[in-house]
Amino acid sequence: MSEGRNVKILITGGCGYIGSHTILRLLEAGHDITVIDNLTNSLPESLLRVEKLTGREVSFVEGDIADTSCLQKIFDQGNIEAVIHFAGFKAVGESVAQPLSYYRNNVSGTLNLLETMDAYGIRNLVFSSSATVYGTNPDMPLKEDLPLQATNPYGRTKQHVEQILTDLQAADARWRIALLRYFNPVGAHPSGLIGEDPQGPPNNLFPFVTQVAVGHRDRVHVFGNDYVTPDGTGVRDYIHVMDLAAGHAAALNFLAEHQGLHTWNLGTGRGYSVLEIIQAFEAASGTTIPYELVDRRPGDAPISLADPSRALYDLGWKASETLEDMCADAWRWQQNNPDGYRTKTSLPGEGPPC
Numbered sequence: 081m082s083e084g085r086n087v088k089i090l091i092t093g094g095c096g097y098i099g100s101h102t103i104l105r106l107l108e109a110g111h112d113i114t115v116i117d118n119l120t121n122s123l124p125e126s127l128l129r130v131e132k133l134t135g136r137e138v139s140f141v142e143g144d145i146a147d148t149s150c151l152q153k154i155f156d157q158g159n160i161e162a163v164i165h166f167a168g169f170k171a172v173g174e175s176v177a178q179p180l181s182y183y184r185n186n187v188s189g190t191l192n193l194l195e196t197m198d199a200y201g202i203r204n205l206v207f208s209s210s211a212t213v214y215g216t217n218p219d220m221p222l223k224e225d226l227p228l229q230a231t232n233p234y235g236r237t238k239q240h241v242e243q244i245l246t247d248l249q250a251a252d253a254r255w256r257i258a259l260l261r262y263f264n265p266v267g268a269h270p271s272g273l274i275g276e277d278p279q280g281p282p283n284n285l286f287p288f289v290t291q292v293a294v295g296h297r298d299r300v301h302v303f304g305n306d307y308v309t310p311d312g313t314g315v316r317d318y319i320h321v322m323d324l325a326a327g328h329a330a331a332l333n334f335l336a337e338h339q340g341l342h343t344w345n346l347g348t349g350r351g352y353s354v355l356e357i358i359q360a361f362e363a364a365s366g367t368t369i370p371y372e373l374v375d376r377r378p379g380d381a382p383i384s385l386a387d388p389s390r391a392l393y394d395l396g397w398k399a400s401e402t403l404e405d406m407c408a409d410a411w412r413w414q415q416n417n418p419d420g421y422r423t424k425t426s427l428p429g430e431g432p433p434c
C-alpha cells in the first residue's frame with residue numbers, strides 16, 4: 081500500500097462516533113470505504129450523513145466481526161488493503177458489571193478479525209486503543225513506553241489486544257500495525273451533521289454537558305472536587321474528534337511506507353478540569369450548565385495528559401483544534417440534533433445484512 085495512493089479500507093464499527101468522523105476524512109482523501117457494523121451502539125444514519133457531506137458513497141454491511149462468513153464475503157469482494165478497527169464495547173462502568181461480554185466482543189471478536197485478515201493476506205491494521213491502558217499512572221504527561229496497567233475490564237481488553245497485536249507482528253513481520261491511544265475524544269464535525277450520539281445516559285462528561293444544554297438532563301454531576309488539581313476537579317486531555325480522524329489518516333499513510341508495529345498517543349498535551357469544561361461550554365454555547373458537586377467516581381484518575389511528541393515526530397501529526405472549537409462544534413451538533421441520529425434511513429450502497 082503506497083503512501084498517498086487511494087486504497088480500499090475496511091472500517092469496523094464505522095457507524096460510531098470516531099469511526100464516522102474518520103471515514104469522512106478518508107473519503108475526502110480519496111480512499112474507498114467499506115463498513116462492517118453490528119449497530120449495537122450506533123445507527124447507520126451517521127453514514128448517510130457522511131455520504132451527504134462528501135458526495136461519495138460508503139459500502140455498508142450490517143454484521144459482526146465475530147461472524148467469519150460475513151468477513152469472508154467482504155474480503156471476497158476484493159481489493160481491501162487495510163483495516164481500521166473501531167468495533168468494540170467502550171463503557172468502563174458496564175465492563176465492570178459485564179466483563180465476559182467485553183472480553184468476548186472486544187478480544188475474541190478481534191481474534192476472529194485478525195485470523196480472517198491473515199487468511200486473505202490483509203496485514204495492515206490501525207487499532208483503536210485508549211489511554212485507559214495507562215491506568216492511574218501518575219507520571220504525567222503519559223508516554224507510550226510506560227508500563228500498561230489498565231484498572232478495569234474495558235481497559236484490559238484494549239491492553240490484551242495491544243499485546244496480541246505485538247505478539248502477532250513479532251511472529252510475522254508482514255503485519256504493519258498502528259496502535260492509537262486516544263485520550264478524551266470530544267466535539268463534532270463543524271457542519272453539525274455528524275457527532276457523538278451515546279445510546280442511553282452518557283458515561284462521558286462532554287455528551288452529558290451537551291444534553292444538559294439542550295434540556296435533556298437537568299444538571300451535570302461533578303464527580304469529586306477534592307483532587308490535587310487547580311480547582312479540585314478531574315483534569316483530562318480533551319481532543320477534537322476531527323484531530324483524531326486526521327491522526328488515523330496519518331497513521332494509515334505511515335503504514336504504507338513503514339513496516340513494524342507502532343504506538344502513538346493521540347492527545348493534545350493540554351489538560352482541562354471538569355469546571356473549566358463547563359465554563360468553556362457555557363461561553364461557547366451561551367447556555368447555562370447547572371451542576372452539582374458529588375462524590376468521586378470510583379477508578380477515576382485525578383489527571384490524565386498525553387505526551388503527543390512521538391506522533392508529531394513520526395507522523396507530522398499535531399492536534400490543532402481549540403477547546404472553543406470543541407465546545408462550539410459539540411453544541412452545533414447537539415442543537416441541530418437534540419435526539420441524535422434517531423431516524424433510520426435506508427443507505428445507498430447498503431448490502432443485505434450478513
Ligand code: WQD
Nearest residue numbers: 170210212283284285286288301302303314315316354380
Ligand atoms: C472525564 C472527566 C470525570 C462524567 C473515559 C474512558 C476512556 C475513554 C474516554 C474510551 C473525569 C468527570 C465525567 C460526569 C464528571 N473512552 N465526569 N461527571 O473517564 O477520562 O475516560 O472516556 O476509550 O477509555 O475511561 O472520560 O468523560 O467519563 O470523564 O464529573 O458526568 O469528567 O470524573 O474527571 P474518562 P469521562
